[in-house]
Amino acid sequence: MSAEAHDHAHDHAHDHDHEHHHKDTFITKYIFSIDHKMISKQYLITGIIMGIIGVGMSMLFRMQLAWPEESFKIFNFLLGDKFAPNGVMTNDIYLALVTIHGTIMVFFVLTAALSGTFSNLLIPLQIGARDMASGFLNMVSYWLFFTSSCIMVSSLFVESGPASAGWTIYPPLSALPQAIGGSGTGMTLWLVSMAVFIASSLLGSLNYVVTVINLRTKGMSMTRLPLTVWAFFITAVIGIVSFPVLLSAALLLIMDRSFGTSFFLSDIYIAGEVLHYQGGSPVLFEHLFWFLGHPEVYIVILPAMGLVSEIMATNSRKPIFGYRAMIMSILAIAFLSTIVWGHHMFMSGMNPFLGSVFTFTTLLIAIPSAVKAFNWITTLWKGNLQMNPAMLYSIGFVSTFITGGLTGIILGDSTLDINVHDTYFVVAHFHLVMGISALYGMFAGIYHWYPKMFGRMLNKNLGFVHFWVTTVCAYGVFFPMHFIGLAGLPRRYYTNTNFPLFDDLQNVNVLMTTFALVGGAFQLVFLYNFFVSIFYGKRAVQNPWRSTTLEWTAPIKHIHGNWEGEIPHVHRWPYDYSKPGHEEDFVPQNVPMMPGEEELHH
């Protein structure tokens, strides 16, 4: 049932007779499926569940920040007597919540769910392949992701509490159970979960790369690929390059924790005794961590950029502006992303000369990012914008990407980083530029490809409500946050009440929390829309957005192999919207060039 079998058989008649997808039991169809469309749905739904946990946690600790050490019944209900006696959140669980929120959102939602869902759904459909290069590996990749999610969630229930050394798990804090409770069993589970996660991510990425290189349909040259596929392809490459480094960091940390090695530890006196560690360096861990950690933010944002490019072109009824420049900037970002990690470490104690080098490379990366932003804005210019919820989220993406990206100029400059490093300014910056933006990209993708996934439409009015409340609240939370950061407020403080200096920031915290709670609550609108529409949504037509790419030439009903009959061949690039000389304002990629028709783009 593999994709190659169909391609090489050249026996398309067989595709018709449905012989080969007989006897799909419940288990092979919904659970251990090797069909990329089903796997993509599995990724999405697992990701949504993880997202609910991650966002829920942020609402809890935002409440603690706004009303420090006040009693809330919900704390006691959710966290239990140990972590919230009388409804007052303890400092230990506060750090645990912050840590797990970061881990879940970065890895489980924005890496696995975003890239996993849409790479799986769109790569085969948009390049004209029957399935991924290896359906089996794809299934294994999902189930490893599921396993790692379960391990991560189970770590919430261990007695000493889940990992609480921050999502960056810098040793020695993460290595020594004496230093913080969460560094016991909780951290062990965290590391095991991440190791499994990395295996999942690598299997997935290898599959995406092989599929894009080998299984493109006839006529689908690399410069006719939709930008989504380009983004997923390069994302997978970055993942393959950088995730193994995190795996090595995690393995070395496991050795330090359990087998007494000293890779990251040296000269430690804690709880009244000197530990035996000698000669290791925590800075080494920081290097290894950020060698993944920085590319990771591009692993998160590139797929969102790809989705947004595609959705914007479709809904503007215009070609994406500067298709080749967009590809070049994806490549430039991917390359630069692997040599900027040191900007997270300006204050780590590494040689300041290195700081100069990383400032240089970091500010360089602003150039391709700026090119992309300008190209999106130009794509809107003189378009005929169809304001579907996916389009709103795409415009919202560009807005938050600019707002959040600009403050990167401050953080990437080592001199300015001295005073804003690890303050709320950083939190505001990365939430806007990668957190919120990537979430918008994900929402845009869900609203846009929902008809392809479930054969039904999402309710657009609920979508509009969801978008506007979310977008106002996102700015409401993270815009004021820059100011408290510039006031010098460090992040990861359980309460600021021990510093009278920060008393005047309290009302800002209350305001941000209010926006966060409202914004969080309105995600219920999305959840309602999502789950109800699966069963009761309006039935979709085959190409509801009148789009040019190949996935919309496939039938609504999901079948193994995607297309009945022959795989469509490609005759043009994916952005022939409103091309002069055509009746319709879109020309699908599988439509041959008319006699005398010219390519109008470069």
Next chain:
Amino acid sequence: MTSLLVIIVLVLLAVALWQLTKIFDLTQVGAQSNDSQVADDKDNNLQGYLMFAFLGFIYILTIYSLLKWGHLVLHTPASAHGSLVDNLMNITWVLIFTVQTITQALLHYFAFKYRGRKEQKALYFADNNRLEFIWSVIPAIVLAGLILYGLYAWTNIMFVEDDEDTVVVEIYAQQFKWTARYAGDDDVLGKANVRYIDGVNSLGVDMGDKYAQDDKVVTELHLPKGKKVHFKIRSQDVLHSAYMPHFRAQMNCVPGMVTEFAFEPIYTTQEMRDMTFMQEKVANINAIRAKKSTELVAKGEPALDPYTFDYLLLCNKICGSSHYNMQMKIVVDTPAEYKKWLASKPTIVEEVKASAAADAPADAPAKPADTSKMATAVAAK
């Protein structure tokens, strides 16, 4: 009380949601019933206007934030290099606000202006080399300027010449407190390692080192105005970060290595307290604290102390459960005051001797040597 509030908020949210859906539904009335769930001209029109309104929201939020919270941002720097940092920061801000204002305006205005209409046809505009060249080169030039300024400042701040006349101070971090050690008259810190930690010698100073003889260990950091202070930073357990926001200074504390930072304080604590902006800030904070105190007293809890400004050293790298309360007061003195203060402090050698003398009669068991500890630590692992 809180649960009531929560319920009220939830009810209000539900009402707001219902109203919003209703509004969007109403915009559909009259149109030939379109339930395709694909945006039609009515949607395009309304959403286009909302996009334009959202531009207003961004601008108003920006202006409101600047007016309302602008004063919260750290003000006059108290170190010599601080103005260099703040200057670069301000230049960057001008750039950021300019770009932000223009790009958001274009984005949202285009979203409004070109909102979809049945009869409208989009322009087929796929690329333009000149435009793309322009907006690659302009950021490149602007960023080159920022990079050069940034690197110039960075080099000035971070590299301390060996022959510079500085006061050498060690900052020592542990869960969850700060200690400082002064190098004394020889201006060289004695050797130290966690393996020498013993009783009052909590920093692990090597008592045999000749440079350690005049070292002084204190729990409140005093700095002389107008003299460059060279900090050597250590940690005994986990990562910490020595953050002195008023001095625009920060450096991580890494177990197993000595990190460095240097700056010259230019205002004494008293001078800083007397500045107008600081007096306004402190008055504001005290008003907030007074209000909170009345609430606390009403609940039968003790009132808050009024606040007076002091420079602070904060921990700025997650270091454990009490990370949020790891601080040390910094006092910037005039050189004369500083000298007097330092002279009044005993050296570490004197402290160790005094402690030994006090312990001797009681014959308190001395802490076992480090080697045996190491053995137990290995065994425990």
